[in-house]
Amino acid sequence: MNILDKIVARKKEEVASAKAKTSIKALEFFPAFKRDTYSLKSFLTDPNKSGIIAEFKRKSPSKGIINDKVTVEEVTTGYAKAGASALSVLTDHDFFMGHEDDVIAARKVNDIPILRKDFMVDEYQIVEAKAIGADIVLLIAACLTPDEILSFAKLAKSLGLSTLLEVHNREELDRSLNPYLDVVGVNNRNLKDFSVSIETSISLSEVIPSEFLKISESAISDTGTIKLLKSHGFNGFLIGENFMRSTNPGLAMAEFVKGI
Numbered sequence: 151m152n153i154l155d156k157i158v159a160r161k162k163e164e165v166a167s168a169k170a171k172t173s174i175k176a177l178e179f180f181p182a183f184k185r186d187t188y189s190l191k192s193f194l195t196d197p198n199k200s201g202i203i204a205e206f207k208r209k210s211p212s213k214g215i216i217n218d219k220v221t222v223e224e225v226t227t228g229y230a231k232a233g234a235s236a237l238s239v240l241t242d243h244d245f246f247m248g249h250e251d252d253v254i255a256a257r258k259v260n261d262i263p264i265l266r267k268d269f270m271v272d273e274y275q276i277v278e279a280k281a282i283g284a285d286i287v288l289l290i291a292a293c294l295t296p297d298e299i300l301s302f303a304k305l306a307k308s309l310g311l312s313t314l315l316e317v318h319n320r321e322e323l324d325r326s327l328n329p330y331l332d333v334v335g336v337n338n339r340n341l342k343d344f345s346v347s348i349e350t351s352i353s354l355s356e357v358i359p360s361e362f363l364k365i366s367e368s369a370i371s372d373t374g375t376i377k378l379l380k381s382h383g384f385n386g387f388l389i390g391e392n393f394m395r396s397t398n399p400g401l402a403m404a405e406f407v408k409g410i
């Protein structure tokens with residue numbers, strides 16, 4: 151079993167216990183459920199923002215512990231101050247050391263879009279994303295069927311959430327697109343073996359239809375790469391580890407942004 155299969159198998163158990171604890175109906179009574187959301191597309195195209203979706207990630211299966219000494223509040227407000235177009239907050243428990251409470255905490259102190267970064271395998275998680283204060287959900291083509299992507303994206307749009315489709319190759323892109331998706335993200339990291347290459351983004355850039363904004367995700371650690379990706383039409387850049395490695399990730403991002 152590859153790591154992605156392991157994560158998905160564990161995720162299904164995690165969702166089953168979440169459902170047993172809090173019903174989908176009860177999620178609709180969470181304070182954040184009825185609020186208006188921020189649109190990823192409008193923040194990504196705002197010329198006063200950096201285009202960076204800055205990620206709060208304590209740990210990952212490929213790198214182990216990255217940073218477990220900082221708080222979600224200090225990091226996400228630092229990112230926002232440094233010009234983040236959006237925030238990405240991991241909520242996976244076992245593999246990324248994240249929690250739904252991290253989105254709840256980030257929501258209280260930020261007024262830019264928040265991506266609930268997780269492996270969505272059930273409609274429950276989409277409703278939960280809205281309830282905890284997220285604005286964006288991630289739909290990963292490598293672990294979803296085209297029908298699941300369609301129904302999850304429809305549900306997300308009906309709740310006012312932005313939808314980000316993640317692909318890693320041409321085949322995933324071709325089978326997964328639908329009109330309910332706002333942004334296509336090319337993951338430079340292969341979730342099955344963790345290999346990384348920026349070329350993945352560059353080679354897919356021409357085949358992503360122009361009605362979708364496009365972002366490049368993972369393994370971005372220098373401003374030259376941002377310039378290169380911009381020249382290939384990318385509107386956004388999802389960056390985690392490069393900032394999280396620092397004792398002050400917000401400051402690290404502010405320095406980085408000066409160079410783009």
Ligand SMILES: O=P(O)(O)OC[C@@H](O)[C@@H](O)c1c[nH]c2ccccc12
Pocket residue numbers: 205207267268269290316337367368369370388389390391392
């Ligand atoms: O830390 P990096 O290499 O900058 O990558 C950030 C982000 O792209 C990565 O965390 C990610 C991309 N897609 C995912 C799906 C699930 C979990 C994590 C991810």
